Amino acid sequence: MTGRLAIAGLGPGDAALITPEVSAALAEATDVLGYAPYVARVPAREGLRLHPSDNRVELNRASEALKLAAEGRYVVLVSSGDPGVFAMAAAVFEALEAAPECGDVAIRVLPGVTAMLAAAARAGAPLGHDFCAMNLSDNLKPWELIEKRLRLAAEADFSIALYNPRSASRPEGFVRALDVLRTAGCGERLVIFAHAVTTPKERIETVPLKDARPDMADMATLVIIGNSATRRVGRWVYAPRRAS
């Protein structure tokens, strides 16, 4: 008997941002897998097996989810935010390529509110014009590629959302990213640091890039760098819809 696998996004933190589609899947699941802090957000109930796992084991976790589903279970694999944005969905499809015996599992991807949308909403509308989203972690790509993309994004005058800007193990990456953008002439652009957005620890800070300090970001921070037209009105920050 072949089961089901839903790859679900829990949103940025606030339970009021979990879609009814995801809540329904969690209510029906037999097994929930995910990085431990995300699994901890799922309400326990009788008959539901929770399988929390460590960070940085995405591919193992994805394979395990597929395997359980292939055995006939109804598995929900949880990510924070949206599962398709720097999260578990891509890992599942990688795992699926390596496990053709799981090809009959009924897979669904259940979208969610990804961190940059929640951060943007709290700040105003900094993603109201063309933008890009980058994962600043260099675990899975060379730093040279990150620098190249930052330079091209600056030249394109995209607003830039940066996921995973800074971790204890590689604090220097974000320092270099800020340097690249300063060198590219972005010193006057507004930068939003959105920490732990929609949680009780939320903190939003906006400064011009030239005044941004690396320690304003950690792994729970989503950074949005405005485009050249991004401006303030009162306490809000927004990208005008019109560009010339």
Next chain:
Amino acid sequence: MTGRLAIAGLGPGDAALITPEVSAALAEATDVLGYAPYVARVPAREGLRLHPSDNRVELNRASEALKLAAEGRYVVLVSSGDPGVFAMAAAVFEALEAAPECGDVAIRVLPGVTAMLAAAARAGAPLGHDFCAMNLSDNLKPWELIEKRLRLAAEADFSIALYNPRSASRPEGFVRALDVLRTAGCGERLVIFAHAVTTPKERIETVPLKDARPDMADMATLVIIGNSATRRVGRWVYAPRRAS
């Protein structure tokens, strides 16, 4: 008495993708404003005034919403998808700059599942690596800027989500966009056409860019152009997490 204004995202279409936060705001509102097809998605109830309006009057609609809120009403201004992505939030902040007398209105932006996330979820995980999002409408920016951004996005090897790819009044823009990307060497990249995603009219089609025809897109289509590594596994399309 000063009221409240919530700028809310209704998600891509399916009611199961409306966040509980947005549903709560709609349940409490006195007035709902928005483009008529979006207002039509809000359940009617006694005491709730619906103010549908035409397309392309974003700034007027935003001003009207602020004015009603300043009179003490609880106004919800609805967008499809997420209000911060090519939708009403930026228009409200533009209107607020022009209406300092509305500066006391309590504004909240309520995020939602934007079309590219829902389209990506249906297709697999094409936004699982760095990507950009562009509005292909040239109502508010010159076409030269759109072309420049497309060229730079191709050079950066971003996956590219295109909103508003094509309308009856300017069918040629999308044709030119495909040409720019072909010339930039993207002919082999996979392109996903996600039409009316999460609605009963949903239709998803994936072809290499060299085989893409402009009539595969209309204004209800979200287009995602994969990066150079985007690949298929079974019926799914995904961007590998690793890049070299």
